[in-house]
Amino acid sequence: MRKTLSCILILILVVGMAVSLSGCGQKVVINVYNWGEFMDETLIDEFEKQTGIGVNYKTYETNETLLAKLEAGGSSYDVVFPSDYAVSEMIKRDMLLPLDYSNIPNIKYIDERLRGQEYDPENKYSVPYFWGTVGILYNKDLVTDPVESWDILWNDKYKGQILMKKDVRDSIGVALIRLGYSVNTTNDAELEQAKQLLIQQSPLVNGYYGDEIRDLIANGDAALGVTYSGDFMDLYWEGIDNVGYAIPKEGSNIWYDCMVIPKSAKHKKEAEMFINFMLDPDVGFRNSEEVGYTSPNTEVIKRMQEEYPEVFELPAYWPDEEALSKGEVYVDLGDYKAKYNDILTEVLAQ
Amino acid sequence: MMKVAKKIYMGLLYLFLYAPIIVLIVFSFNESKSRGHWGGFTLKWYAELFRDRQIREALYYTLLVAVLSTVISTIVGTLAALGIHNMSKLGRTVVLNINNLPVLNPDIVTGVALMTLFISMGLELGLVTMLIAHVVFSIPYVILSVLPKLRQLNKHTAEAALDLGATPSYALRKVILPEIMPGIVSGALMAFTLSIDDFVISFFTAGTEATNLSILIYSMAKRGVKPTINALSTLMFITIVVLMLIINKKSDKGENLLL
């Protein structure tokens, strides 16, 4: 046993040396921290080759875990990928460095319509990376009614077949939109109504989930639920065609996942080079093919239209002007967030 | 009759334990990334596995931390258990209750608290902090599995050895250790298990330098865990099974190696 153990130990150490040596040297290494599975990782090798800058690529799973880590400190990150409301919170709390656009000339490719959103009105700190909507994903075998309004999530007919998001903003947001209020409301009375609406819905709800909703609906374990447009695209690219995605007519949330440079960054210029690299039309196109979400880059979209014209028929990939104009982005709620959190806890505990 | 019943009982338990593992292995051959959909048989995830830099790195750190933290916590924990066993009743109660805290505390609390501690100590988060954290939550389990064996131990055996002229360390090695070995081994097994499976505490105590498989896998939750991870798990599983069978075969008295 002792021998076996020491053999295993030595083996691990040797492999480790090989692993760490391969990423070693005198060069600058930037720490890039992204959502899991949210980048074509061959592009990283290419960036390293092109620029001689090393990339230490790590991944996380939610905006909240990212914020918790950045807030605590103890390590430095050069490029991270928060969503809209997280960007707005980071700006408010002075956690970001302003971008120097002379190092990011490729910003010119970013669609004008998608710039200057409420979470960062002048794009002083953030560049959009992918964007999309919140909508209803449904299993075509189980849902026969047309899906065009949020009302269907309150329809008795689908009792025990409805999935809601466990996410605070998304679940309460749906209720707020259905009531005709802003998804960023800080009005107690409006929130109270949203809470009552969700409590009233709770007997119909099969469960409150995160990203599992996509697979549960595709598998027919539930009929319909709230998801991000990207979830539908994942299924679409897999060739799973028994599901549909609709952006309800009342409007919806539009989300942006962005690239930003946190205050703890040690290599700001190299970080900006990385952001610029990701905005390059060629790079962006390959990344867009791999990830499958909608790019904010006009050149990338042109190429997508040539290569995959069919996806522009899908509301999940290419929402129409009406959906865009009725869409609202999330911004940080500050201390009022606590109220939203308590509401969700109360709804879940029904 | 009794024998058959016993076999059926164990068979059912193993079925319960391995049913999800079988599911996991089956999905490693699934062409589709979606768990809810069978897209046909493929080996492409296995091929992709060997090209994936992130998985390779994470696997390395996972094993390194698991092995190191198991070795450290088993040694420290066993020694500590010997000490605790011989303490006064009051001292033992106090120490044991503190020792239990990491077990009963939600992982997130241990993780956040340790992270705050490390940062306030001025340590850069990384491999070392992650290792310390794993040792912190593993030792209590080792102590909890060694102590019952010590309580079973016949007090007079060690004393007799000493009376017969054995030095304390000789008595420890030759009399006490063999008696409590099953407790030590099960403590080590638990330490290894906890380390290899930990996500929350690792997430908060690891910095940009190191990451482990759990952190990588959880980070995939948004897009759906890639079947390459299932492929990796399948290979790990087969390796473990083969390794165990070889170890067992090589020793006539299987006991010495695994117990």
Place this chain on the structure above:
Amino acid sequence: MNKKLRLLAYPYSVWMGIFIVIPLFLILVYSVTTGDIHDASSLKLSGESYKKVLEPIYLNIIKDSFVLAAASTLICLLLGYPAAMIISNTNIKYRGLVLVFFIVPIWMNFLLRTYAWMSLLSPNGFLNRFLMWLGLPKLELMPGQGAVLVGMVYNFLPFMVLPIYTVLSKIDKNVLEAASDLGGNKIVTFFRVVLPLSVPGVVSGITMVFMPAVSTFIISGLLGGSKTPLIGDLIEQQFISSRNWHFGSALSIILMVMILISMAIMSRIDQNNAQEGRKV
């Protein structure tokens, strides 16, 4: 000998002081204050967080967590004790193997295993497809407390079997023979001899299952559809998505105190039993 051995506990006590007591003290401080956690000067003493814990909604969540943890501990004990007995009576050549294969499943990643349980237990999952194929009615386990229990028992069972096994394996076979020589039948021998002698292992097992089970998280989210929020999920939420460390800390301090009290009761039982065991 005893005195010298006692010294071995001191280095670990120092270690505990640094890595268990100080972090816990931090949590305690957070629980009785409000303000920005990353700025020590902004912290103000406040009982607000504890007041919030006492709201019925949170007390209910704590109650649910204890009930589910107790249920899963009991099931683990009922399933695990016979298994530990069978293993301890297995031919010594295979014993190690049988034991290790009890734990190997847990070496596969927790999230993957839980996803696998989702695939097994979901309404259209493998289990229900199998039942339908047999012509049996579907089971409506997931999402629900049944599925959550399955998930919990699955994850904690080895932690019950291991300690019981280690204790059972070293019960002197002569004692058992003596008992049967004296005319005790198997059942009497079990209840009067084996069971009392195995109490330390059972106590260790219950400790190692019950304590982490109370604060378990993710399982209730994935297998229960978050419809029975548990204290572990709630605490996790406070530290991550709500980032209200004060409330999260207060919740965990309360949880800790409650678990310690139930464990104190356990150890009382244990001591009584140990004395009885000695009498036998």
